[in-house]
Amino acid sequence: MMTTQQHNILSLIAASIFADKRIFASEVEVFITSTQQLNRLKDMKSKLTEAELLQWYETHKEDIRQNISTPYFKDWFYDLLEKLSELRDKEALLDIMYKISIADGNVHVSERALITLAKRYWV
16 A cells, blocks of 8 residues: 555656656656665655556546646645655655656756756755
């Protein structure tokens, strides 16, 4: 069973897929493969399978897309960052967000901004 913390982590990372308003299969693939690596983090209580990650993505992609598109995006995003502020391996999350942003061969300014906002908030 997925924890609230895992849901928040996945929401943060998935925001990178939707930041540039274009969704590429390569980004979703990197999301799945990279987030599986999170299973090694000390803060991850239960391990997530590829099938669970894909199901989570399919279930929550519209919510994430809407949160990215709303004028209240920063409130949602900063709320996620705050909820994850006690996480020990924040650098791993930022790394995955970056991997997703380069997966389509082009780092869009909005993808870069997302990562920068997260770095600034946590530092």
